[in-house]
Amino acid sequence: MTGTSKAVRYDEFGGIEVLRVDEVERPVPGDGQVLVRVKAAGINPGEAAIRAGAMAHIFPSTFPSGQGSDLAGIVAEVGAGADSCSVGDEVIGFSEKRSSQAELVVVDADKLTPKPREVSWEVAGGLYVAGAAAWGAVHSVRPDKGETVVVSAAAGGVGSLAVQLARRAGATVIGLAGAHNHAWLRGHGVIAVEYGDGVLDRIKAAAPDGVDAFIDTHGGGYVELALALGVPVERIDTIADFAAAARYGVLTEPGPNARPGAEVLAALAALIAEGHLEVPIANTYPLAQVRQAYTELERRHTHGKIVLAP
Structure with a gap:
């Protein structure tokens, strides 16, 4: 043709x-x-x-x-x-x-x-891109029941999926986002925290027992924020700040050459179809x-x- x-x-x-x-x-x-x-x-x-x-x-x-x-x-x-x-x-x-x-x-x-x-x-x-990135990042930091995970840019394309997947793993999730997105985050069981000046103290107030893992979907200083919160490098993942990842040795899953394939895409589509994941x-x-x-x-x-x- x-x-x-x-x-x-x-x-x-x-x-x-x-x-x-x-x-x-x-x-x-x-x-x-x-x-x-x-x-x-x-x-x-x-x-x-x-x-x-x-x-x-x-x-x-x-x-x-x-x-x-x-x-x-x-x-x-x-x-x-x-x-x-x-x-x-x-x-x-x-x-x-x-x-x-x-x-x-x-x-x-x-x-x-x-x-x-x-x-x-x-x-x-x-x-695919946002779903695979969120899937890879959540799996790389291994959230578990009773743990606390922070996600930056939590209402963005990747962040909005990462917070839901981390919640499905049983973790308490703190989502960093602008105030106009807080209602959506709260509606998905996420503790909404305003980003910007003073965010370190706001996270500490929301997580008095500390933070176990951190997913950075934005870049621009969030790896350093995670380290300041005492999160171990092996439980910090950034999909955006590769310079910081190289400097501190944090994770960059799923990585530019290791994105999950059609099997993960099928799993994400099934979660959406069943009403367990919103895009x-x-x-x-x-x-x-x-x-x-x-x-x-x-x-x-x-x-x-x-x-x-x-």
């Missing part, structure tokens, strides 16, 4: 001004691959950092570059050997080719899992408004996920 489709592209590192939506040749699935018509594709801070060139030492780029990992959609074409999928299947998945922000995407079949009907397209399309959707934009979507994301005050709907 021939034709064209639309996809996000950029030709050089830079700010949102380098982003555009191009007409590209219709992708063709190879062996073990399927073509997915994308219904929703999440956007993430890591993609903005890659586009800006800040992570070129970890994720080298060739131009023109596409963008995006998260996706959910309908299988449009099946390549040879992709026997686990059929045309018309509704799927959730991820691309490692920076290509999900497009109308049509070729995806390895083993990076897809069925989308439960109870999970909306927007939630499914924004699930807040902050906003949905059409593909043509990719610049506006990243403008909102880069303000870093989003409650939950921002999603593109091609």
Whole structure:
């Protein structure tokens, strides 16, 4: 089948001004691959950092570059050997080719899992990166019943999932967030604490018996805050401050090259379908408004996920 489709592209590192939506040749699935018509594709801070060139030492780029990992959609074409999928299947998945922000995407079949009907397209399309990061971070600090865990940026895309997963593990969870997000946190059994000046004392007041683990989803001094609270380095995880991780020896799970795969995605989707996990959707934009979507994301005050709907 021939034709064209639309996809996000950029030709050089830079700010949102380098982003555009191009007409590209219709992708063709190879062996073990399927073509997915994308219904929703999440956007993430890591993609903005890659586009800006800040992570070129970890994720080298060739131009023109596409963008995006998260996706959910309908299988449009099946390549040879992709026997686990059929045309018309509704799927959730991820691309490692920076290509999900497009109308049509070729995806390895083993990076897809069925989308439960109870999970909306927007939630499914924004699930993988934030969900895998939250899953990896919570599992790396090993919260247990009776323990206290602090999560920074607790109402953000990753933080909002991390607090729920840590609560499911039986821990008491303190979520650092702006006052406008405190009601949502409290509604999910989280002790809400305002971030900013004086946060160390506010956390100590909320956790008089101390803090056992710390998950940093924001960066900018939270690793040092965790150390000041007396949290052991092996129970501090940051997904954002790799310089601090290198300096102090704290964890960076799941790490840029070790994200959990389709099995974890399926487990997260099942939790959502069963009503045990909520993925807040902050906003949905059409593909043509990719610049506006990243403008909102880069303000870093989003409650939950921002999603593109091609």
